[in-house]
Amino acid sequence: DGGITQSPKYLFRKEGQNVTLSCEQNLNHDAMYWYRQDPGQGLRLIYYSQIVNDFQKGDIAEGYSVSREKKESFPLTVTSAQKNPTAFYLCASRSAVKAFFGQGTRLTVV
């Protein structure tokens, strides 16, 4: 089945720790995106990538980093510099127009 796979579904981070969220797609889409979703704030764009080995900052990139070494993969690292990382993280890929989402990773700081 074609789609977007995010893992893990739940992730717990200790203070000062970096964690990496995985996103894999087999839709052959060039563009991939990371969004953060908080209650009452909708989806906010963290980073996006239009092609392998290239990516751009979104609206709230501080404290996050990404890589795009393969077309299928767009991992997101939440660094210790992100002071409020508890949120629901969504990865998406996009054909020329339509964007499709994974099932999300819920990150909690403990």
Next chain:
Amino acid sequence: QKEVEQDPGPLSVPEGAIVSLNCTYSNSAFQYFMWYRQYSRKGPELLMYTYSSGNKEDGRFTAQVDKSSKYISLFIRDSQPSDSATYLCAMSATGGYQKVTFGTGTKLQVIP
């Protein structure tokens, strides 16, 4: 002012009612308009997609775009309890792999 405005609700309707969900936007460059349905703790699911102005119908769902007013709507006929979810509007400008801008979502509850 946000580029996309959407009433967060919650919106509560009886089963069988017609539901109207709306978004307004300020960026006249937007050409592609989408509606997503998101169940609790799940990723958004693409429901409808329209290009430029006009109507599009798919089963119980109808999407309308009025670019002159910068206003889009999603209508749900014969609403069902399974329609209870958060509905997100989304839009992007024409050409290339432009970023997609989302509304904050409207939470809908359909009461049996």
